[in-house]
Amino acid sequence: MIIMTLLLTAQGWVVARRLLQKNYGSVIEILLGLPLGALINVFAVAVLSLAGIELHALSIIGVNIGVTLILLISVQPLHKAKSNNLVEESTIKVHKAIGALSIVILAATLLYAVSHTILPTFHYDSTTNWNMRSKVSYYNASMVLEDESGLVSKTNYPFLYHAVQISVNTFSPNWSDKSANGIHFLLTLSMFGAVFHLLSRRGRSYALTAMALIVGIPLLTLHAGQSYADITLVGFALLSLAMLIEFRRTNDPRFVLLSGLFLAACVWTKADGIFFCFIPWLIVIAFLLVRHSGSIGYLRYPVAYSVVLSFSWPFFAVAKGLSLTPHGSSDVEILTNIEAVGAFSRALFVSGSFGIYWYGLLSVLVVAFIGVRRNMIEIDRRYILTLLWGLIAMAGYMGVYLLTSNTEYLIIGQSFDRQMLLPASLLTLSLAYTLIPRHL
Numbered sequence: 509m510i511i512m513t514l515l516l517t518a519q520g521w522v523v524a525r526r527l528l529q530k531n532y533g534s535v536i537e538i539l540l541g542l543p544l545g546a547l548i549n550v551f552a553v554a555v556l557s558l559a560g561i562e563l564h565a566l567s568i569i570g571v572n573i574g575v576t577l578i579l580l581i582s583v584q585p586l587h588k589a590k591s592n593n594l595v596e597e598s599t600i601k602v603h604k605a606i607g608a609l610s611i612v613i614l615a616a617t618l619l620y621a622v623s624h625t626i627l628p629t630f631h632y633d634s635t636t637n638w639n640m641r642s643k644v645s646y647y648n649a650s651m652v653l654e655d656e657s658g659l660v661s662k663t664n665y666p667f668l669y670h671a672v673q674i675s676v677n678t679f680s681p682n683w684s685d686k687s688a689n690g691i692h693f694l695l696t697l698s699m700f701g702a703v704f705h706l707l708s709r710r711g712r713s714y715a716l717t718a719m720a721l722i723v724g725i726p727l728l729t730l731h732a733g734q735s736y737a738d739i740t741l742v743g744f745a746l747l748s749l750a751m752l753i754e755f756r757r758t759n760d761p762r763f764v765l766l767s768g769l770f771l772a773a774c775v776w777t778k779a780d781g782i783f784f785c786f787i788p789w790l791i792v793i794a795f796l797l798v799r800h801s802g803s804i805g806y807l808r809y810p811v812a813y814s815v816v817l818s819f820s821w822p823f824f825a826v827a828k829g830l831s832l833t834p835h836g837s838s839d840v841e842i843l844t845n846i847e848a849v850g851a852f853s854r855a856l857f858v859s860g861s862f863g864i865y866w867y868g869l870l871s872v873l874v875v876a877f878i879g880v881r882r883n884m885i886e887i888d889r890r891y892i893l894t895l896l897w898g899l900i901a902m903a904g905y906m907g908v909y910l911l912t913s914n915t916e917y918l919i920i921g922q923s924f925d926r927q928m929l930l931p932a933s934l935l936t937l938s939l940a941y942t943l944i945p946r947h948l
Contacts, residue, residue, distance in 0.1 A: 876943060
């Protein structure tokens with residue numbers, strides 16, 4: 509596990525360093541290393557799968573190096589870009605009691621994550637899909653893309669989650685569940701660490717509080733123990749959104765490209781990535797381009813590049829005859845069920861998966877909207893458009909679970925709760941930037 513983890517981190521770090529050119533510090537380059545390495549790795553596994561080459565250590569490492577070189581060449585047009593209109597952010601002081609509580613929440617989550625990462629996998633979905641698909645693929649030396657006599661469910665899913673688990677086990681004679689969960693624990697640490705580092709520009713105590721609000725979502729805390737791809741999707745989406753926010757702060761097109769790279773990682777992680785990450789990201793980008801002052805020509809390359817990389821999964825899926833939705837055509841069948849409305853309300857406000865989170869989040873959104881409309885509060889208007897991603901994702905999930913055949917999964921509580929982690933975390937991050945005035 510150690511050798512492959514270092515390799516993935518190193519190749520991602522090389523790309524981050526080449527793109528950022530030491531302009532933003534070595535810490536962020538290191539933190540972005542493993543997430544970028546995971547994206548490179550899934551492209552390598554996809555190439556091997558298309559070519560029919562077995563997944564072994566040498567083949568995976570060789571193609572990883574090749575993909576890294578291609579990525580280094582492709583970011584060449586932007587690696588010398590410079591930031592414009594860079595404004596220093598005002599630091600925010602958080603009350604000591606809130607800061608201490610934030611540290612307690614983060615420490616408790618870390619303790620839970622470490623302990624459950626090294627325990628055997630026990631989640632139902634993981635033993636039939638996530639870790640099981642990786643395990644069967646490891647022993648087959650090929651990515652499972654069709655039903656293996658009932659051994660694996662949902663073999664049509666994107667496979668970034670599986671690819672990193674397979675890769676870190678290639679140097680081992682037998683499958684290791686600890687290594688499989690361990691690499692995702694390190695990946696989660698890297699992604700959330702990078703978001704924290706970017707937030708810390710407003711003050712470390714403020715960044716701790718914002719991250720505690722995200723990581724402290726009760727259901728997200730449980731997912732920190734790994735075995736599900738939902739926290740991986742959330743991590744990549746938060747990174748992609750954070751890079752868009754950095755673009756708004758710096759006017760640097762390199763951050764649009766980085767945002768697009770992590771967007772592509774979302775698409776390759778879960779089917780949700782296409783509908784609730786890619787589409788909202790495009791809408792936010794479109795608004796940014798329309799409202800952007802001056803020439804937008806310098807953004808054509810990173811935006812186009814991001815779209816092409818994100819579409820690589822649908823192209824792969826079509827080439828392999830895979831469905832782009834979890835349950836096939838039934839996912840788009842219109843079906844209304846009045847019982848789903850009550851189940852939706854209970855899931856967000858009663859059942860306990862989110863505690864009081866949605867009460868607080870929606871209340872803050874409403875108060876902020878009214879306050880801005882009446883000029884009662886001052887906000888940083890550079891980031892207000894980023895709220896669209898979380899709002900569109902929330903509306904999208906509402907439509908899926910209230911107006912399609914997926915209502916049954918909402919009613920029985922099978923998957924809706926964990927999918928709502930995405931809009932909850934995205935909205936929280938956007939609010940963490942938007943509700944604080946540029947100058948205090």
